[in-house]
Amino acid sequence: MDEIKKHFEKQVSISDRDWQLFSSKLVRREFLKKDFIIKAGEKENYLSYIEKGIVRFSIPTALDELTFGFAFAENFVSAYDFFLTQKPSNYNLQTITDTILWSISFEDLQHIYAETTVGNTIGRLASESLFLKKSKRELSLLTESAGERYLNLFTEQPHLLKLIPLKYIASYIGITPQALSRIRKRIS
Numbered sequence: 313m314d315e316i317k318k319h320f321e322k323q324v325s326i327s328d329r330d331w332q333l334f335s336s337k338l339v340r341r342e343f344l345k346k347d348f349i350i351k352a353g354e355k356e357n358y359l360s361y362i363e364k365g366i367v368r369f370s371i372p373t374a375l376d377e378l379t380f381g382f383a384f385a386e387n388f389v390s391a392y393d394f395f396l397t398q399k400p401s402n403y404n405l406q407t408i409t410d411t412i413l414w415s416i417s418f419e420d421l422q423h424i425y426a427e428t429t430v431g432n433t434i435g436r437l438a439s440e441s442l443f444l445k446k447s448k449r450e451l452s453l454l455t456e457s458a459g460e461r462y463l464n465l466f467t468e469q470p471h472l473l474k475l476i477p478l479k480y481i482a483s484y485i486g487i488t489p490q491a492l493s494r495i496r497k498r499i500s
Contacts, residue, residue, distance in 0.1 A: 313338060316361050316414055319386065323437055330428040337420035341413045349389075349405040349413070356391040356401050358415035359438060365411025366472065368480055371403045379483035381449060382408075382465075382476065389413070392442045409475055453486065459495045461485040 313335055320326060326334070339358075343349060343365070350356055352372050367389050369381035380403070383389035394401040398418060416424070424431040452461050462485050466473050473481075482492040 313340075313414060315363060315386065319361070320434055320437065324430060324433050326430050326434075330430045333428055334416075334424055334431070334434065337416050337424060338414045339416070341415055343407045343411045343413070345407055345409050347407050347411075349407065349411075350391055350401055351404050352402050353400050355398060356394040357417050358413075359388065359390045359392070359395055359418075359421060360413040360415040362387055362389055363412040363414060364409075365413075366408040366475060367411060368406050368408050368476075369403055370406065370480075370483075377404070377483070379480045381445070382480075382484065383445075384472065387445075388438045388441050390442065392439075408477070408480070458485045458487045458491065459499070462492065462495055463499070 316338070317326065317331060317335070341358075341360070349360075349367065362383060362385050364385050366385075367383040368379055369383070369391075370377040370379045389405065391401040391403060391405055395418060421431075421435060425435055452464065456464065462481065465481065465484070478492060479489050482489045485492070487495075
């Protein structure tokens, strides 16, 4: 939980009172590798901070699943559009590794917004973080080659390449596993 406070305090000062109220609403949730955090058709009740692990965003299709995002430790994760609307999600959030989340419910977050001086700032920072990741992904799909998307995915954390199955990486960058294999051979 201290990691979350440090994350926020990089951008905003939090009083002890506000932190006590906010942290009292956080719930620690543990998931094993390949567990679903939320399945398509379920309501997203939480905005979460990843203490440890990797989460995959995927859309179920008739033949398989389409991976459209990843979230890593020290970042926020949520089916955020459905968290905000409180309607059933049309995509899955699934763990790739054992994962620990610190989560706040929609109702508790609304309470934090109303009762603390820093609550709206915390909510805005989490929202901005999720929005920036989404925008970066959309721009990447429009402006970068599959090879560039592959390289960029691991620029910051190259060790993650070994943790994410190649079929998910291929789906994420919008190519077949065979095309990914050719890109990997060309790069190495």
